[in-house]
Amino acid sequence: MFFRSKSAKPAEQASNAEMIAGMVDRTQATILFEPDGSILTANANFLAAMGYSLEEIAGRHHSMFVAPDLAASAEYKAFWKDLAKGKVFTDQFPRVTKAGETIWIQATYAPVTGPDGSVVQVVKVATDVTVRRRGLQEIARGLEAMSQGDLGVRVTLSDQADIAALGEAFNRSAEQLQTAIGAVTRVSDAVGRTADDISRSASDLSQRTESQAATLEETAAAIEELTSTVHSAAEGAEKVEGIVSEAKTAAERSGRVVGDAVAAMSKIETSSEEIAKIIGMIDDIAFQTNLLALNAGVEAARAGDAGRGFAVVASEVRALAQRSAGAAGEIKQLISESKQQVASGVDLVGRTGAELKQIIDSVGTISSHISGIATGAKEQAASLSEINQGVSQLDQVTQQNAAMVEEASAASRRLSSDSGQLTREVSKFSGCEAAAPAAAPSAEVIAFQRPAPAPAQDGLSAAQGRDDF
Structure with missing residues (x-):
């Protein structure tokens, strides 16, 4: 004090x-x-x-x-x-x-x-305080230039230590801001180009997704129709399998009938042989009877009138024996022909049985294949049903993806617009085109690059002076 x-x-x-x-x-x-x-x-x-x-x-x-x-x-x-x-x-x-x-x-x-x-x-x-005031006015000039977007402005350092420190801080800040805005400018340009590329890619992807969705929808409809066709084919195969199974059963029954016919023919042939033997025996009896009748006639002729009646009987017996021999020959001939026809029939029936057996085997093979086809058709129908369900889900997902791609396309367009707005805003700052990260220049370099100080603002009132401070 x-x-x-x-x-x-x-x-x-x-x-x-x-x-x-x-x-x-x-x-x-x-x-x-x-x-x-x-x-x-x-x-x-x-x-x-x-x-x-x-x-x-x-x-x-x-x-x-x-x-x-x-x-x-x-x-x-x-x-x-x-x-x-x-x-x-x-x-x-x-x-x-x-x-x-x-x-x-x-x-x-x-x-x-x-x-x-x-x-x-x-x-x-x-x-x-003129030196101090002018130093502050110089900093104010720099701030005003910076507010107008000029980031290349640098201020002249005052002879006052504290104002000089403030000027140095301003210059360093302007340098760093220039570097940062320069980097933002480059990044903004890169983001703008990337956003344009993304927007174009998203637009192309959106179109391709829409086309894929339409194609997938058509594919789903085609697979659904194919599934219906395969189901119908499976049902038809089941019906054919039943018909072939019935045909196989009928053919097997026919085979057994043919076998019975062959056996019957064989029995007829055996019976014909037995009849032929009996007819041969009858022919032999007729032959012996004829010989006996001939001998009886010879003996009746020797007997004279006494043997005349006996000769007539012998003649009649001889005639009957000859007719019996003729009839036996004819029967033998007929039996021989019948035997040949029966043998031919047996052969034909045997061949028919063999063919029918082959038919049965073929029908069995067809039945087996048709059964496999029916089973495969059922499996295909089930698989197609699953595929149809999967394609439907894929179609739904594709539709959702198409909507998401459309949203992404809109977002990329907004990003491109925002990037353009950012570029326009950054372009308001001057002196940033060649900005690159570097160490802050020395005080001598700053002083060399610094513009001439602005003239003092004369005629300010006391109230204006108070506003400035």
């Missing part, structure tokens, strides 16, 4: 006040005004900062240090009225030097009151 205690002696207080006043006079720019703003005096620091001598400013109004538009404003007039009423102002203010250059000061305007409490003078204590 500048003052040790309230109980300090008046002499000590005066000495402390003189020390403080001397320190302020050496380090600050001070100026003394009348309550209306007329200049009474100023110290060397103020005169050096403004470029005037004391004779050039004494008796003149404070408005000589401000821009004409500010001096004519109601705000400036209210400023001095408030000071005359005892109000204190502390802020940064723009002031115009003798050379017409605008400088900035950090100042406090403080009224000095008399014994009656009225304001008799106004004291201003100020510090030149």
Whole structure:
């Protein structure tokens, strides 16, 4: 504290006040005004900062240090009225030097009151903050350029260490942002191209999926029709299998009948042979009877008239024997022919039986094959039913896939549109085309690339100065 205690002696207080006043006079720019703003005096620091001598400013109004538009404003007039009423102002203010250059000061305007409490003078204590202000304006210029999309902007570093540190941070941030936006630009372009490729591929896939779905639907209909046909064929095969089985049974019965016929023919042939033997015996009896009748006739002829009747009987017996022999010959002939015909019939019936047996075997083979065909048709019908069910499910899945592909196509189109929007937004930033990740340049390089500082903004009001800070 500048003052040790309230109980300090008046002499000590005066000495402390003189020390403080001397320190302020050496380090600050001070100026003394009348309550209306007329200049009474100023110290060397103020005169050096403004470029005037004391004779050039004494008796003149404070408005000589401000821009004409500010001096004519109601705000400036209210400023001095408030000071005359005892109000204190502390802020940064723009002031115009003798050379017409605008400088900035950090100042406090403080009224000095008399014994009656009225304001008799106004004291201003100020510090030149032009370098700091311009450094901040340079950073503000860089931020404004960056807000307009210029990422290649770099700011000139201030002579003030803290402002210079802020400028360095700005330059590093701009460098990193330029690198990042450059990378985003490249990635955005790549994403845009990829999104276009995906959109085209998705569109082609959508068309192919729709075509596949249509083809699969037709295939499902064809397989369903084929399944119905195979079911009908299986049912027909079962019916044919039953008919062939019945035919086989009938053929087997016919085979047994033919076998019985062959056996009957064989018996007839045997009987014919027995009859032939009996007829042969009758023929022999007739032959012997004829011989006996002939002998009887010879003996009757020897007997003369006595044997005449006997000769007639012998003649009749001979005639009967001859007729019996003739009849036996005819019967023998007929039996011989009948035997030949029976033998031929037996042969034909045997051959018929053999053929019928072959037919039975063939029918059995056909029945076996038809049974296999019927079984295979049933299995094919079952397999086709499963295939039909699988194709139906595949058709449903394909339809769902087609819908999903359509959604993916729409999403890829949206991605392409969003990528285009991103590219357009990124293209608003300039200076990013050649950006590539690299180490931050040195301070000398930044200073070399840095544009010339913008001219100071003259004529800013005290209120505008407060808005900037």
